[in-house]
Amino acid sequence: MAIIKCPECGRQISDKAPTCPNCGVEIAGKVIKCAQCGEVYFNNQESCPNCHHHTPLSFQISNDNTAEPARNKKENNRQADTPTVQIPVPPTNHPTSTNPAQHQKKRKKSVAGPVIISLIIAVALCGVCFYFYNSSKKEKEMNDYAFAMKSDDPLVLQTYLNNNLDAPEEHRDSVMARMEFLKRQDRDWSNALVSGSKFALQDYLAKHPDSEHAQEARHKIDSIDWADASNENTLEAVQLYLAQHANGEHVDEANAALKKIKTKTVTQEDRAIVTRSLRRFFQSVNAQDESGLEDAVTPLLTNFLGKTDATKADVLTFMRKIYKDDIINMNWRLNNDYKIDKKEIGDERYEYTVSVSALQSIERTDKDKEKEARYRIKATIDPDGYISAMTMTKILE
Template sequence: MAIIKCPECGHQISDRAPVCPSCGVEIAGKITLCKNCGEAVFKDQATCPNCGEQLKATTPPPVHTTTQPVPPTPKRPSAPQQPAENEQGKSRKTIIIALAISLVICGGIFYFYSSAKSDRCQEAYEIAMKSDDPLLLENFLNNYSDAPQEQIDSVSSRLAMLRKGDEEWMNTLASGSKSALEEYINNHPDSPHNSVALHKIDSIDWAAATTANTLESYKLYMDEHATGEHIDDCKENLATLNSKTVQPEEKEAIATIFRHFFQSINSRNEDGLASTVSSFLTSFLGKSDATKSDVITFMHKIYKDDITNMNWRLNNDWNIEKKDVGGNQYEYTVTFTATQNIERTDPSKEKSAKYNIKATIGAEGKISSLNMVKILE
C-alpha cells in the first residue's frame, strides 16, 4: 500500500482506497504512476497532466494495400419470418435484462459509496479521538451525524472533557498562582497547556528569587529549576552576591583573629600578637605604614605601672563588609566594640572603658589596619 495524491482533487489517499474520501472518484485499479515524474494519473489518460509524458502508444497510421476484388457471394434463401409475438417477447426480455443490469450497477455504486463514506467516517473518528482540539471534534459531530452511536457518544464525551479542561485552564491562568498552576499540571499531565504553565511557574520563582536577592533564594531557584529559563542569570547573580555576602564560616574566622589579637594583649604575648597582624599595616591607631613592632610597642605602652591586670572582652556586635580583590580573594572591613577591664593599685583611676574599633582583614587573613575610638559614657 502506498500514499498518493488523488489525480482529481490532490488529497493524500491510499492507492488501495476504493474511492477518494474527499471527491468520491474511483481509485483502486484505476490509477497508475507516470514513469517520468512519478505523479499518480488515471490509467485511461494518454499523457501525464503533470509533465506531459506520453502514457499510451499512439496508433500508427493505416497502411494502404491493394486488395483483389472479391467475387459476390451467392444469395441464400431467407429464413421464414418469425411471428410478431416472438419479436415482442424478445423486446420485453431485453428490457428486463437492461433493468437488471441497471439495478446491479446502481447497487455497486451505492455499495462503493457507502463503503467509502464508512471509511472516511472511521478515519475521521480515529483522528478526532486522538486530538486535543475541540473544534476538530465539533466538526466530526457536525459532518458525521449519521455515524455509529458509540462513536458519537465517545467524541461527545471527549469534547466535554476538553471543554472542562479549557475552563479549568482559564481559571488557573487568571489566578496567577504557582500552587494553582502546579495543581493543574498534576491533574492534567497530558494537557497542551502544561508548557505554558511550567513557563509561568519558572517566571514566578525567578521573580521571587530576584526580589529576595539572597544566596538562599538563588540556590532555591537553582534546586527547583536546574534547566530553568533564568539559570544562567541565577548563577551570575549568585556569584556576584557571594562575593559580597559574608558567610557564617567567614564571620567566625574573622572573630577568631580579633579574639587572638586581644587575648595576646591580655597575656602580653608578643609572638601571639605579632602573628595576628600583617608585616605592614596601612594604619594602626592613626599611624600610617605601621609595622609589627608598632603593635607590640602599643601593647607594652598601655600597661601602666599601676596596672596589675588587663582583660579585653569583645562584644560580638560585628558589622562586616566584604570586598572582592580578585583571584577569588576577599578583603573584610570590620567594625565592632570591645570593653577594656583594668585592675589597678590606684583605685581612683579608670578601671573600665569601651571602644569603637574599625579594622581591616586582608586577603592573607591578617589584620592590615586597626583604629580605636574611646566611647565616652
C-alpha cells in the same frame, strides 16, 4: 407355470425358465413373489424392493395356477402321465447378476463417503479461516488499544471506540476513562491559565505532571519566581530562585545579580569571618599570647595604631607596652555593635572594613587608678580573615 417379469430386465418370462432369455439371469428357484404387493424379486434380497415388505423365503412362486379351469387340470394330468423329453439348454455364460437394491446401496455408499469427507474438509477449512480471522482481528484490536492508551488526542481514543465496538469491555472502559481524564486535564489547564498564579500552575502540575502542558506550566512558574526575585533584589531572594530552579531559564541572570548583591551585602558568613578575626586578636592580648597575636595579623599591616607598614613585631611591642608593671590582669571584650562594609578585590574575594566598640577592664595593684575604658576599634580584614590594618580610639565619657 406362471408368467412373470424378469426382476433384472423386466421382460415377460416363465417362472420355470432356468434363465431369462433376454438378460441371462437365473430365474427358476431364484425368485420370490412379495406377499404384500405381488412384486417379483430375487430371493436373496431381504425385503421387497418395491414396498420393502419382508416375505418369508418359503413363499415362492407356485407351479400351479389356481385360477385355471378344471379342464386344464385334467389336461395337465394327462400330460403328466405322458413321459416328456426335456431338451437340455446349454448354459449361457453371463455375468453374475447383482441385486439392483444392492447396486443402489453401493452407489449411495460410494457417493456418501466422498461427500462426507468433503464436508469435513470444508468445515475444517472454515474453522481454520475463522481462527485466523479472529486472531487477526484480536491482534488489530490490541494494537489499536495500546496506541489509543498512549495518545493524548481525544480523537484517537474516539476512533478506537468507533472501530472496535465488540472490543473487550475492560478495554473500552479504559479508553473512555482516559478520554474523561484528558477532558478534565484540559479544563484544569484552562483554569490555571485564567488564574495566572503560581499556586494554580503548581496545582496543575501536581495533578498532571506528564501532560502536554507540563513544560509550559514549569516555564511560567520559572518566570514568576524570577520576577519576584528581581523585584525583591536581595541575596536571600536570588538564592531562593537558584535553589528552586537550578536549571531555570534565568540562571545566568540570577548568578550575575547574586554576584552584584554579594558585593554590597554582608552575609552571615562575612560577619563570622570578621568577628572571628577580631576575637582571636583580643583574646591573644588578654592571654599575652604572642604566638596567637602574630597569627591574627598579616605579615605587613598597612596601618597599625597610626604606624604605616607595620610588622608583626610592631604588634607585639604594642601588647608589651599596655601591660605595665602595676597591671595584674587585663580583659578586652568586644560589643555586638559591628558595622561591616566590604568590597570585592578578586573573583568573589572580599576585603572587610569593620567598626566595633570594645570595653577594656584592668585589674591594678593601685586600686585608685582607672579600671575601665571604652574604645572604638576600626580594622581592615583580608579575604583570608587576617587583620591588615587597625586603629583604636578611646571613647571619652
